[in-house]
Amino acid sequence: MWRWFSLFAIVPLIAALMSGAPVRAERIKDLGNFQGLRAxxxxxxxxxxxxxxxxxxxxxxxxxxxxxxxxxxxxxxxxxxxxxxxxxxxxxxxxxxxxxxxxxxxxxxxxxxxxxxxxxxxxxxxxxxxxxxxxxxxxxxxxxxxxxxxxxxxxxxxxxxxxxxxxxxxxxxxxxEKSVDAGFATTPELHFNLAEADLTTVGRLADAINSRLGAGRARAIDAVTVAITAPQGAELRTALMGEIEDLNVQPADAPARVIVNARTGTVVINGAVRIAPAAVTHGKLTVKVSNDLKVSQPEPFSQGQTKVVPKSTIAVDEERNPMFRFGGGASLADIVKAVNAIGASPADLVAILEALKQAGAMKAELIVL
Structure with missing residues (x-):
């Protein structure tokens, strides 16, 4: 009976693990390149x-x-x-x-x-x-x-x-007519450089190489470079570099960023952006001035002159939008849903994001292209 009870307890656990999101892994060759091997x-x-x-x-x-x-x-x-x-x-x-x-x-x-x-x-x-x-x-x-x-x-x-x-x-x-000596065959160590600096990713990359080649073969020098101890000789190093490039590494999540292209009005928000509890209202004030021409006709026998008199009309239209609230830890989907609900344009979205950052409710890097 205890064996059956243990089995029924383990099956839901296995199902929960299998239903989880798969771990995102990238090949090392897609994260950067070896120093010296460039065009x-x-x-x-x-x-x-x-x-x-x-x-x-x-x-x-x-x-x-x-x-x-x-x-x-x-x-x-x-x-x-x-x-x-x-x-x-x-x-x-x-x-x-x-x-x-x-x-x-x-x-x-x-x-x-x-x-x-x-x-x-x-x-x-x-x-x-x-x-x-x-x-x-x-x-x-x-x-x-x-x-x-x-x-x-x-x-x-x-x-x-x-x-x-x-x-x-x-x-x-x-x-x-002439080849370029990359110099990778004679350097004391091989250096692999990440395309984007990240302390977490470079550490995971060094760990993956050590797991495959042995402890102490790779070490992270800084947020970009991993130094790898390699045997001398172009043939041995070429084979080693090919083996390293095919290893899989789970890169760290990208930092929270909001990219704004001021020329095209494009706004891109990555999935790491989170919003602290905040209330936002956004409205528009439209002032419309129109000039019309009106003919002024004098009374009979008044010795007046017919003239064209401009007539200006000023209309003020203020759009009233309700205030909406972001709950704690609001995700990208929550932001998009709230902004779409009020019909905000890309320019309005930029204004809202800038205000949220100034208020301290958005902990993300705002980049304007």
């Missing part, structure tokens, strides 16, 4: 040719660029010649060199006009070196542009522009 920005200056009269018009830097291109093939332009280069345009090229990129790999590049070119549609980028922050060339770019915009001009000066015709892309338009 590098590349830039370059080049010339786009083959334009249908939509290029630069006698710009000095375009002329110098064309002279430099011609000099590669043994051609030299007269010193005083300054041709009208409407079929060519000076451009800036940008690309992103991913980590572990090897010579021979292809990169997508973006090309944008530098001068007064009206459109790069139909143009071809001549071979250009792409430099890193250290001034060294890491890739070479060349190819035909894919431009999504369109610009058309008429002789009378009228024009129409669709999207942005002065910028385009070349898929696979650059070839990597």
């Amino acid at each position: 590098n920005q590349l830039t370059g200056y080049g010339i786009v040719v083959g334009l249908a009269g939509t290029g630069d018009d006698s710009l000095e830097y375009t002329t110098q660029g064309m002279k430099g291109v011609a000099s590669r093939f043994g051609l030299s332009l007269p010193p005083g010649l300054n041709p009208a280069l409407k079929n060519a345009a000076a451009v800036m090229i940008t690309a992103e060199l991913p980590p572990f990129a090897k010579p021979g790999e292809r990169l997508d590049i973006t090309v944008a006009a530098l001068g007064k070119a009206k459109s790069l549609r139909g143009g071809t980028l001549l071979m250009t070196g792409l430099q890193g922050a250290d001034g060294q060339i890491y890739a070479m770019a060349q190819g035909n542009l894919a431009v999504g915009g369109l610009g058309v001009s008429a002789a009378d000066g009228s024009n129409i522009t669709i999207n942005v015709p002065t910028a385009g892309r070349i898929p696979g338009g650059a070839t990597v």
Whole structure:
């Protein structure tokens, strides 16, 4: 009988545990990245040719660029010649060199006009070196542009522009010539950096790594970085980093925040926001002034003149909204329900949230974009 009693007591407990909300776990690779394994920005200056009269018009830097291109093939332009280069345009090229990129790999590049070119549609980028922050060339770019915009001009000066015709892309338009040493194979320790600083999450991350690799292998240095003891050698460290990235960690709850975009009127409230007991009333006062014109007609034989006299009307309308109350620990759903009940606009909601914060009833960070 006691065994049956124990069974009936345990079954509801198991059902309660299974019905609870699942624990939210994230892969470590989704929370940040290893130090040193980052992309590098590349830039370059080049010339786009083959334009249908939509290029630069006698710009000095375009002329110098064309002279430099011609000099590669043994051609030299007269010193005083300054041709009208409407079929060519000076451009800036940008690309992103991913980590572990090897010579021979292809990169997508973006090309944008530098001068007064009206459109790069139909143009071809001549071979250009792409430099890193250290001034060294890491890739070479060349190819035909894919431009999504369109610009058309008429002789009378009228024009129409669709999207942005002065910028385009070349898929696979650059070839990597030099790789970047990330340095992760020779550092004393591996450092994993969180995308967002959080003391609780960084501690849980270190605990998860120690549970998998052994005690003392990982330690939290600060709110962002976890230092991991790793063997020397690129192969061993690569395998270790892959194993660490697939571990699951339950991140800490985000701090209470209210995000307000003042330009678009967008208000976002996360689920951690709580409201202390407070009473709120919010009303509107509308003043409307209208000016009408009235004709003043004089009496017969009065020697008066007919005049137009302005007539102003002022109307005041005050919207009366009832006061509503937030109970202690009001959640996001309670806030939305109460605000919708009074029909508050996004601007009104911002005013209410600011007042609640000033009153000390809302313990949340208010961020205005």
